[in-house]
Structures are given as C-alpha cells and as structure tokens.
Amino acid sequence: MSYTYDVLNQLTRHLISEQIDFEISDLYEMNFKSDMTADEYEREGFANIDLPIPSDVRGEHRKIENADCLIFLYPVWWGDCPSKLKGWFDRVYSVGYAYGHAKNFPKMKILK
Numbered sequence: 001m002s003y004t005y006d007v008l009n010q011l012t013r014h015l016i017s018e019q020i021d022f023e024i025s026d027l028y029e030m031n032f033k034s035d036m037t038a039d040e041y042e043r044e045g046f047a048n049i050d051l052p053i054p055s056d057v058r059g060e061h062r063k064i065e066n067a068d069c070l071i072f073l074y075p076v077w078w079g080d081c082p083s084k085l086k087g088w089f090d091r092v093y094s095v096g097y098a099y100g101h102a103k104n105f106p107k108m109k110i111l112k
C-alpha cells in the first residue's frame with residue numbers, strides 16, 4: 001500500500017470517529033482531466049469570462065462551496081504535487097471564480 005493511501009485511511013478513520021462529514025475526490029478514480037482544452041486556455045489565458053466553464057470544473061466548484069475545509073493529500077514529486085493535481089488547480093481555480101472577480105459572477109468561497 002502506498003504511504004499516501006495509508007495517510008488517507010488514517011485520516012478517514014479519524015474523520016469518521018469525530019463524526020465529521022467529508023467527501024473524498026480521488027482525481028485518478030474520477031479520471032479527472034488535467035489538461036486544458038484550447039477553449040479553456042482561451043478563457044483562462046485571456047480572462048475571457050464570457051466563455052463557459054466546463055461541467056466537470058463546475059462540479060469541483062460545487063464541492064468547494066459545500067466545504068468548510070479542503071485537504072490536499074498527495075505525494076511530493078520533484079518538490080511539487082503530481083501533474084494530476086496541478087491540472088486540477090489550473091482548471092478549477094478559474095478566472096472570475098477564484099480570482100479576477102467580476103460582478104454577477106459566482107465567486108469562490110473563502111476557506112479558512
């Protein structure tokens with residue numbers, strides 16, 4: 001068993017024993033797409049918030065809005081997170097939502 005998976009199991013057991021509601025997003029199990037499409041790059045690279053946000057990214061936004069806390073659990077690869085998670089940040093921290101806020105656009109919840 002991997003070290004990261006072992007930490008996840010211990011964390012899960014602790015959350016259950018503390019009766020804390022949680023949701024696990026396993027990016028590999030979800031087959032989360034970590035590469036941007038050309039359209040997404042157009043939106044993010046040029047801050048064109050009139051372009052649509054893909055439904056899988058909106059799904060991640062909904063999870064953030066439902067949460068009081070986020071835990072990023074990952075192995076360190078070359079001093080950084082694996083590319084799967086890096087792609088999550090690239091796509092989910094969308095312009096207009098996570099930064100570059102605009103009026104009448106849903107804004108990312110601030111988590112403490």
Ligand SMILES: Cc1cc2nc3c(=O)[nH]c(=O)nc-3n(C[C@H](O)[C@H](O)[C@H](O)COP(=O)(O)O)c2cc1C
Nearest residue numbers: 001002003004005006007074075076077078079080
């Ligand atoms: C591609 C790759 C790059 C890694 N880079 C680092 C690193 O920069 N620093 C570090 O301390 N460990 C590094 N490691 C070791 C992993 O962090 C370590 O294997 C991991 O914590 C173990 O978790 P796992 O058993 O869930 O894979 C690297 C491992 C891999 C596979």
